[in-house]
Amino acid sequence: MDVEVLARLQFAFTIAFHYIYPPLSIGLGLLMVIMEGLYLRTGKKVYETMCRFWTRIFALTFGIGVATGIVMEFEFGTNWATYSRYVGDIFGSALAAEGIFAFALESGFLGVLLFGWNRVSSRVHFIATVGVFLGSMFSAIWITVANSWMQTPAGYHIVGEGMEARAEIVDFWAMVFNPSSMDRLSHVWIGAFLAGTFLVLSVHAYYLIRGRYVDLSRKAFKIALVVATVFSLSQLFTGHRNADMVGEHQPAKLAAMEGHWEASAPADLYVLGWVDEETETTAGLGVPGGLGFMLEQDFDAPVTGLQAFPEADRPERINAIFQFYHIMVAIGMALIGLTLAACYFWWRGTLFKQRWLLWVFVLAVVLPQLANQFGWYTAEMGRQPWVVYGLLRTSDALSNTVTANQVLFSLIGFTLIYILLLTLFIYLLNKKIKKGPYDESEIDDRPLQEEMARVAGGEI
Structure with missing residues (x-):
């Protein structure tokens, strides 16, 4: 197999x-801040308990995230040396800023977060x-x-020629606030919150379906539901800004992304469809002229299509980009519908009697992850x-x-290691969830458990 294909596959x-x-x-992290803030404000032990529980799960995700992120930095040097030389001054400054302003802050407070319970004051722990x-x-x-600088370069100049050329920063803040960075950042943040x-x-x-930790879970569910509703709706705005x-x-x-081929013509906004790259056509269900309306508020506005670009400058795998x-988008709309439905039942006072809805939320944990992955595929493949x-x-x-053999060998090795890490993550996560926020014998939750049992049996 071609070394470029293997190198791209490995990094992807x-x-x-x-x-x-x-x-x-x-x-x-956001929810932990809210939970612990509620504990400081109300003094209710239940909020501290839920925050302690999610801190343990946060530590697991943080640890696996650090371990899996280190590999990518080595890949820049081993597989993408020309790229590293070309963008080293740009990428290096951003990564240095991350180390100084982000990782040092996060890791510096992490020890207090994990081990500071009962060792420092509640306010210091909250900080x-x-x-x-x-x-x-x-x-x-x-x-x-x-x-984002790779997507929309700004604040640089090119020194050298040919394969020795490289980009150097001439305006740091223009590089930071390049045309796409803030729109993409808000989209990334909200995807993470979800x-x-x-x-x-x-x-x-x-837990509610099983009748465990009912009082705590009701409170935690409501906190998370408010956050999820706000940000699922906000993602509509940031998504539109990114499309513009x-x-x-x-x-x-x-x-x-929209399977639009004509060099300059009104373009449909598809709900679903299929792109035929051989015939350069797209068939599906969409709003005629909807893409022009989204961009220019005019259904008849012409939109630049793929035929306006030489084939060598067009994105690869058009149908895959379209589908991703x-x-x-479909997942984003589903999250809005799901959270609004839950809010409706909450308003009616019957939220925790909707057993089917609780099961949907149990399974919906994968949806934001899939949306985040497909969003990155779209951004990177589209470039x-x-x-x-x-x-x-x-x-x-x-x-x-x-x-190619070297890249293939390392790809196989990384795949095996990452499968092992994923298995370990799922095992440990499941173990922590089964153990729960506290020993159930410590708190008498029986009246609430009996109520949930009646709900499950259809008595309520």
């Missing part, structure tokens, strides 16, 4: 696996929780800034054939000395 696999964990850490959460947020900032909140919703819905940004700065990517993008948009092609970014 490692980053996709790694990206399971940072969103969970960011989302759980540590906030510090860890902010550290995870700052980490997302600098990684997203670095990746990943964390739906894990909390899933676990506590499971892509249409302005990466029109070929937007054309691939539309699955992401091709460029690794730095309009400046450096992916085919030119490879290391000159690495061979």
